[in-house]
Amino acid sequence: MKKYIPRIISNNKFVFLLCILCLLDAVFTDIGLRKHLINEQNPLMEAFYQKDIKLFYIVKLGLPICLLLLLYKYQIRKIITNSILFVNILYTFIIFLHIRWFIFFL
Template sequence: MNTVKDLPIQQNRLLNAGFLLVCLCLLDAVFTDYGIRSGHIQEANVLVALLYEQSIPMFYIVKLGLPLLLLYIITISKSGIVLRISLTTALFLYIAVMCIHIFWLVVVAI
């Protein structure tokens, strides 16, 4: 059972996880941009690929805007189960994406 003393700790954990998500999204955007510019990869997401072709700055804004929006939602809301599941899912997905980026960076380096 959560006590009043536990709630700030949970909120801090969510904020830390949200900040980690923003960092992972930034790394994903930079690695994706590098990979596309150097011709090593193609963007797998059709909508993001179209966005990248139209405007690279807008690509970065969207890639960072969504996790920043989630981080903002964390700061203004209570730590509900939907928010925690959303954040956890996004973190797992971006960790998987970072593993893929690291894999192709190693392959390109060899």
């Protein structure tokens, strides 16, 4: 399995970046929720968080990892690449929002 990881990452840098951004979002959201600085706005993720924090992290990180594995198996089309780039831009904006409330509230 170790042999395949670098090839997956090098072929799908945007998806790898998405995994990193999802991890940062999950960690920042968890910190914000624990310190009562924010509320989870996604009802489904709120339910996962309330049920079990591990489940929250599994879902939050599992989706982009599944995407990474699917893209490794199937040919990447331009619309998929553009969509992933767009999602990365949105997640980057979300990370900056997290950083902003860290600066103001912590």
